[in-house]
Amino acid sequence: MIVGKQKPLDDIWNRVKEFEKLLVFGCNTCVAVCHEGGNKEAEILASLLRMRATQENVSIDIRNSGIERQCEHEFFETAEKEIEWADAVLSIACGVGVQFMVKRYPLLRVYPGLDTTFMGDVEKPGLFTESCQACGKCILDLTAGICVMSRCAKRLLNGPCGGSTKGKCEISKEVDCAWQLVVDRLETLGNLDEFVKVIPLKDWSTNRDGGPRKLIHEDLET
Amino acid sequence: MNTKTPSKLEKILAAGHMAVTSECGPPRGSNPEAITKKAEMIRNHVDAINITDNQTSVTRLCSLAACIRLKLMGVEPVLQMVTRDRNRIALQSDILGAASFDIHNILCLTGDHQSFGDCPQGQNVHDLDSIQLIQTVRHMRDEGKFIGGDDIQRPPSMFVGAAANPFADPFHIRALRLAKKVNAGVEFIQTQCIYNLDRFEKWMEMVRDLGLTEKVFILAGLTPFKSAGMAKYMKNRVPGMDVPDEVVSRMAETPKEKQAEEGINICVESIERLKELPGVAGFHIMAIEWEEKVPEIVERTGLYPRPQVS
Ligand code: SF4
Numbered sequence: 001m002i003v004g005k006q007k008p009l010d011d012i013w014n015r016v017k018e019f020e021k022l023l024v025f026g027c028n029t030c031v032a033v034c035h036e037g038g039n040k041e042a043e044i045l046a047s048l049l050r051m052r053a054t055q056e057n058v059s060i061d062i063r064n065s066g067i068e069r070q071c072e073h074e075f076f077e078t079a080e081k082e083i084e085w086a087d088a089v090l091s092i093a094c095g096v097g098v099q100f101m102v103k104r105y106p107l108l109r110v111y112p113g114l115d116t117t118f119m120g121d122v123e124k125p126g127l128f129t130e131s132c133q134a135c136g137k138c139i140l141d142l143t144a145g146i147c148v149m150s151r152c153a154k155r156l157l158n159g160p161c162g163g164s165t166k167g168k169c170e171i172s173k174e175v176d177c178a179w180q181l182v183v184d185r186l187e188t189l190g191n192l193d194e195f196v197k198v199i200p201l202k203d204w205s206t207n208r209d210g211g212p213r214k215l216i217h218e219d220l221e222t
Numbered sequence: 223m224n225t226k227t228p229s230k231l232e233k234i235l236a237a238g239h240m241a242v243t244s245e246c247g248p249p250r251g252s253n254p255e256a257i258t259k260k261a262e263m264i265r266n267h268v269d270a271i272n273i274t275d276n277q278t279s280v281t282r283l284c285s286l287a288a289c290i291r292l293k294l295m296g297v298e299p300v301l302q303m304v305t306r307d308r309n310r311i312a313l314q315s316d317i318l319g320a321a322s323f324d325i326h327n328i329l330c331l332t333g334d335h336q337s338f339g340d341c342p343q344g345q346n347v348h349d350l351d352s353i354q355l356i357q358t359v360r361h362m363r364d365e366g367k368f369i370g371g372d373d374i375q376r377p378p379s380m381f382v383g384a385a386a387n388p389f390a391d392p393f394h395i396r397a398l399r400l401a402k403k404v405n406a407g408v409e410f411i412q413t414q415c416i417y418n419l420d421r422f423e424k425w426m427e428m429v430r431d432l433g434l435t436e437k438v439f440i441l442a443g444l445t446p447f448k449s450a451g452m453a454k455y456m457k458n459r460v461p462g463m464d465v466p467d468e469v470v471s472r473m474a475e476t477p478k479e480k481q482a483e484e485g486i487n488i489c490v491e492s493i494e495r496l497k498e499l500p501g502v503a504g505f506h507i508m509a510i511e512w513e514e515k516v517p518e519i520v521e522r523t524g525l526y527p528r529p530q531v532s
Contacts, residue, residue: 153335153346154332154333154335154346154348154351156351157351157353157354158351158352158353158354158402158406159351160390160391160392160395160399161332161352161390162385162386162387162390162414162461162462163334163335163390163462164390164391164392164462165390165391165461165462166391167391167392170334170335170461170462171335177391180391180392183392183395192395192398195395195398195402196398197402197405198353198354198357198405198406200354200357201310201350201354201357201358201369202349204349
């Protein structure tokens with residue numbers, strides 16, 4: 001899933017305070033799971049902004065709403081009226097959702113209320129960790145199922161580097177060394193011989209480096 | 223004697239001599255004397271001098287330009303190259319630039335993470351990693367081709383090195399990681415600074431068991447302590463460094479004015495012990511901002527005069 005984090009309230013406020021009718025708009029899938037961008041969070045954020053408006057004596061009408069997913073047309077129907085009402089939308093979806101709204105409503109002002117942080121998993125309640133970079137060519141078969149693209153601070157294909165200490169990465173004692181995890185898992189599975197094979201140069205053309213990516217299913221296109 | 227490049231370092235090692243290398247960090251400015259002065263101090267006592275590549279991710283004068291300075295004064299450089307800052311186009315291009323000045327040694331490194339340096343908000347590239355850089359230089363030299371497959375006119379002729387850190391974790395795969403570098407085509411290794419000699423000897427034993435000392439020349443890395451403070455700093459603050467408590471206390475128990483001398487003594491004793499260790503082909507003495515001490519260390523350990531090869 002996609003994980004995001006709300007921008008600081010000051011930043012959001014300074015961005016939206018000039019408008020008269022503001023809609024705080026949640027996205028109730030990925031970013032709701034991490035409790036940052038769902039419809040409930042939209043409600044809370046809207047009341048915080050209203051309080052701020054009162055404190056600063058700014059006249060602004062703030063409503064909140066949300067849909068299941070801001071990245072697909074079919075979910076927008078229920079919110080069309082509120083969107084039409086607003087002169088600006090503060091979307092707390094991920095960057096995909098914000099841009100989808102920009103595409104869908106060419107004349108509407110849409111601003112991001114979240115920083116989209118990473119693609120990750122829910123390791124345990126309240127802990128979300130990055131685990132994929134969408135490099136476009138999965139190599140998990142070569143690295144014992146550990147994504148070194150996203151979990152090694154130097155994205156080394158042939159680690160661990162010389163900074164790996166007691167299972168932790170050289171950048172911080174709080175960060176696991178991805179390559180320690182690879183080695184541990186290779187050992188558990190009895191595959192340590194795999195380790196000495198050199199993983200060849202990566203083709204980055206499937207990554208962001210190759211330009212924006214698309215997936216087309218001609219049979220499904222309308 | 224079988225050598226593949228005109229490198230003096232390769233010739234010395236191939237002839238079975240103990241090699242001695244050292245290193246200089248370029249300045250944080252453009253004054254060339256910062257390099258030439260350091261090199262002058264040690265040129266007669268070492269076979270080649272490494273120039274570091276923005277070490278600890280702090281921006282400095284570039285390694286390639288500093289290597290050219292050495293070359294112009296008739297000193298043999300080892301070009302250090304990290305994969306942190308350049309993609310494969312820039313790496314290959316700099317290798318050719320170095321080759322055009324007949325720089326015959328390269329040390330392929332990953333580089334410290336940029337968060338340690340003066341640009342923690344910068345990107346890191348790592349298009350290749352150090353092992354893939356080894357492969358790349360060998361490919362350019364031996365096949366005479368670019369990564370993309372085109373022919374290189376006048377390919378580089380470089381003796382290919384890398385670093386090894388026997389003290390990083392997980393310890394038991396550190397010899398295997400060297401095997402991986404050997405698979406990639408590395409020809410010489412300069413190790414991380416050795417303070418824990420027992421652990422280094424254990425590592426060398428694992429390296430010998432894998433038959434790697436037949437395939438790669440290993441230069442043991444040493445850095446003398448200037449003070450007890452430095453010993454503590456290296457122990458606690460430098461990632462991947464193993465400084466045993468006895469060594470720290472030996473420095474700490476020495477009166478302040480004698481600590482520098484004691485640091486040199488420890489370094490000399492370590493070299494004496496490691497000279498006897500099978501598989502050690504030479505020494506890489508990294509006297510950080512203390513280059514003037516290198517001649518003393520080399521002389522006291524009987525490694526002077528340096529062999530002449532042609
Ligand atoms: S310590 Fe491990 S995770 Fe961190 S950069 Fe090195 S190999 Fe990657």
